[in-house]
Amino acid sequence: MSRQQEREAQIYPIVSEAVIHNTKILTNLQNVTASLFGVAAGILGLESYAGFLFYFAFATLVTFLTYVLRIAPESISAGLPLFDTSRFFRRAVDFWIGAVFSGLPGFILTWTLFYGIVRA
Amino acid sequence: MAQLPDQTIHRDPQLFYWILVPITVVMVLTGILRHYASVLLATPSKIIDRPTMKEQRSLIHGQTVRNNHHVLSKKSFEARREVLINAYESGAYLKNGAGKDQAPTNPLTDPGAMDGMMGMMKNNMAMIIPNTLIMSWISAFFSGYVITKLPFPITIKFKSMLQAGVATKEMDPRWMSSISWYFLCIFGLQPVFVFLLGSDNAASQMAQQMGQMGPPPNQPMLGAGPDTNKQFLGEAENIAVIDHYSVLDDVELRLLKGIKG
Numbered sequence: 001m002s003r004q005q006e007r008e009a010q011i012y013p014i015v016s017e018a019v020i021h022n023t024k025i026l027t028n029l030q031n032v033t034a035s036l037f038g039v040a041a042g043i044l045g046l047e048s049y050a051g052f053l054f055y056f057a058f059a060t061l062v063t064f065l066t067y068v069l070r071i072a073p074e075s076i077s078a079g080l081p082l083f084d085t086s087r088f089f090r091r092a093v094d095f096w097i098g099a100v101f102s103g104l105p106g107f108i109l110t111w112t113l114f115y116g117i118v119r120a
Numbered sequence: 121m122a123q124l125p126d127q128t129i130h131r132d133p134q135l136f137y138w139i140l141v142p143i144t145v146v147m148v149l150t151g152i153l154r155h156y157a158s159v160l161l162a163t164p165s166k167i168i169d170r171p172t173m174k175e176q177r178s179l180i181h182g183q184t185v186r187n188n189h190h191v192l193s194k195k196s197f198e199a200r201r202e203v204l205i206n207a208y209e210s211g212a213y214l215k216n217g218a219g220k221d222q223a224p225t226n227p228l229t230d231p232g233a234m235d236g237m238m239g240m241m242k243n244n245m246a247m248i249i250p251n252t253l254i255m256s257w258i259s260a261f262f263s264g265y266v267i268t269k270l271p272f273p274i275t276i277k278f279k280s281m282l283q284a285g286v287a288t289k290e291m292d293p294r295w296m297s298s299i300s301w302y303f304l305c306i307f308g309l310q311p312v313f314v315f316l317l318g319s320d321n322a323a324s325q326m327a328q329q330m331g332q333m334g335p336p337p338n339q340p341m342l343g344a345g346p347d348t349n350k351q352f353l354g355e356a357e358n359i360a361v362i363d364h365y366s367v368l369d370d371v372e373l374r375l376l377k378g379i380k381g
Contacts, residue, residue: 010190011367011374031311041271048272102311109308112301113144116268117136 026066026099033062034103035110042114055107059100067095139267139298143258147305150250151313158246175348182208182355190367197364208356211349255302262298270294 037058041051182204189197272294296304 007190007365007367028315032315035311046271051271105307106311109304111271112268112304113140115271116140 023094026095027102029066030059030062030099030103031106034059034107038107038110038112039114041107041111042116043118045115045119046111051111055104055111056100059103060096063096063099139262140301143262143298143301144305147254147302147309148312150254151309152317154246154250155313155317161242161246178207179348179351179355182352182359186355186359186362189362189364193366193368194364197366201359201362204359205356208352211352251306255299258298258302266295266297267301268296270296 034055037055041054044054046054185192185197185200185204192200
């Protein structure tokens with residue numbers, strides 16, 4: 001890291017507790033909604049590709065809604081461009097994609113459970 | 121190869137009440153039980169005597185000054201540098217006074233280190249034993265039939281793992297026996313545990329816990345017991361070579377730039 005960047009990081013330091021808190025909130029939300037989406041997919045009787053597509057579409061919707069309702073008001077008023085989460089999260093890919101994959105096991109569990117119960 | 125027709129097996133609806141739900145309930149409850157058991161059995165952190173603590177803390181002080189020298193002004197940094205280098209070189213912080221070049225402490229005979237290792241082993245045991253017990257209970261009581269169908273197709277290779285008690289050639293690998301439901305539960309219940317018990321509970325994230333065991337901060341150091349005097353001298357040299365600058369150096373210019381923009 002160049003000298004300039006090092007000084008930048010020291011003048012505006014990143015507090016690790018705050019980062020952990022943010023990611024904790026996001027993963028908690030994703031886990032809960034993933035389980036609920038599993039229930040829905042099982043009851044609807046969705047099969048392989050349709051089920052996964054359902055999950056990814058709705059998980060992305062949830063992420064997008066958290067962006068719009070929580071991050072956008074602060075971030076846009078501070079002058080950052082649209083869809084930029086750098087004020088709250090370190091990397092954009094962590095926010096958009098990582099959270100979606102963290103809920104996947106919970107989704108598969110409840111999906112299998114309800115699929116088996118409803119579609120004998 | 122002809123596509124296998126969609127196989128539907130007519131199953132007793134009571135199957136769900138007697139098998140699926142009990143296994144799930146048992147796994148959730150043992151997870152919660154394991155968490156509370158680890159809370160109750162946790163060894164309180166050991167209190168170490170004052171000279172040892174002084175030694176460790178002074179080393180940490182030196183490292184912290186080195187890492188964060190940029191928040192200090194030049195004068196305060198210089199003052200700290202003087203004091204620390206003198207103290208390190210004269211051995212003022214050493215546990216046994218001026219006795220330099222001591223043999224490193226052997227971790228097997230040092231009683232403090234044993235406690236640390238026991239703590240880690242206890243955590244490992246607490247994770248492995250309930251899982252093994254549940255697995256043997258399930259394979260004893262719930263083997264020999266398939267329970268449910270996976271909503272998505274998987275390859276034939278998984279059949280040997282997931283259809284443990286039922287040896288048929290043509291059955292779709294999507295049909296699962298109870299062991300496979302157990303595996304699904306292990307992965308899928310972790311978010312549930314995080315949700316119910318808060319995020320640093322002992323029942324969740326088992327792979328992460330097994331990778332990251334570290335001794336709690338108040339214990340004496342594990343490992344080969346490096347010679348503390350050498351550590352001090354190394355630290356003194358590190359501090360002596362720092363080229364100091366402070367984030368306060370141009371702060372008035374940054375403030376003016378921020379106001380102007």
